Every structure is written in structure tokens, then in C-alpha cells.
Amino acid sequence: MTGRSKARAAARLAAVQALYQHTMEGVALPRLLDEFHRHRLGAEIEDMQFIDAEKDFFDDVVAGTIARRDEIDALLASKLAEGWSLERLDKTMLQILRCGAFEIMARADVPTATAISVVHS
Numbered sequence: 001m002t003g004r005s006k007a008r009a010a011a012r013l014a015a016v017q018a019l020y021q022h023t024m025e026g027v028a029l030p031r032l033l034d035e036f037h038r039h040r041l042g043a044e045i046e047d048m049q050f051i052d053a054e055k056d057f058f059d060d061v062v063a064g065t066i067a068r069r070d071e072i073d074a075l076l077a078s079k080l081a082e083g084w085s086l087e088r089l090d091k092t093m094l095q096i097l098r099c100g101a102f103e104i105m106a107r108a109d110v111p112t113a114t115a116i117s118v119v120h121s
Contacts, residue, residue: 010053012099014041015061019095022066029066033059065102072101 017040018032027035042052065072076097077086086094103115 006051007054008057010051011058014053014058015099016095018062019065020092061099061102064106065098072098075101
């Protein structure tokens with residue numbers, strides 16, 4: 001994995017965490033991005049050093065997923081098996097699916113296979 005790949009992987013993981021926090025606590029986007037920039041991305045937490053994330057990519061995935069959430073959720077809901085709803089999905093899995101869907105829909109620089117691979121990781 002290249003340095004850029006690692007930075008994007010770190011950004012994806014952080015984006016899922018940020019979206020989970022946004023969903024569960026209703027943290028406003030500017031505050032959420034600021035918190036992650038200052039305290040999480042590339043930080044050392046409990047003697048663990050986290051990889052520096054590609055901040056612009058992180059910001060775009062988080063902001064874009066929030067902005068297009070209704071559209072993304074409608075698409076995801078249409079693909080669920082009969083009897084399933086988004087509400088039945090694990091909250092973390094839902095954020096992973098939302099991020100992957102956003103990347104497929106809006107990030108021409110991300111190969112579809114990469115976004116799908118991330119969703120299945």
C-alpha cells in the first residue's frame with residue numbers, strides 16, 4: 001500500500017467514525033471536521049500513533065455524505081432485501097455503506113472497485 005493509499009484508508013476510517021458521531025450526537029459539520037483535524041487525524045491516542053489521513057479527502061467524504069444523505073439512503077434502501085430497512089442495519093455498517101456509496105457516486109478519482117473493496121473490508 002502506497003503512502004497515498006494509507007492516507008486515504010485512514011481518511012475513510014475517520015470518515016466512518018465522524019459520520020457515526022454526527023448521526024448519534026448530531027454534531028454540526030464545522031465542529032465535527034475541526035475536532036477530527038485537531039484531535040484525531042494523525043494523532044497519538046493512548047500511546048497509539050494513527051496514520052496521517054488525507055484531510056481534503058476526509059472532508060469531502062464526510063461533508064458530501066452528509067449533504068447527499070437522503071439520496072444515498074434512498075439508493076441503499078432500494079438495494080436491501082425484502083423486509084429489511086436502513087434502521088435494521090448496524091449503525092457502523094450503515095456509515096460504511098454511506099461512505100462507499102458517496103465515493104462511487106461523487107468521486108471520479110476513486111475506482112469503483114476501491115470503494116467496493118473498502119465497503120467489504
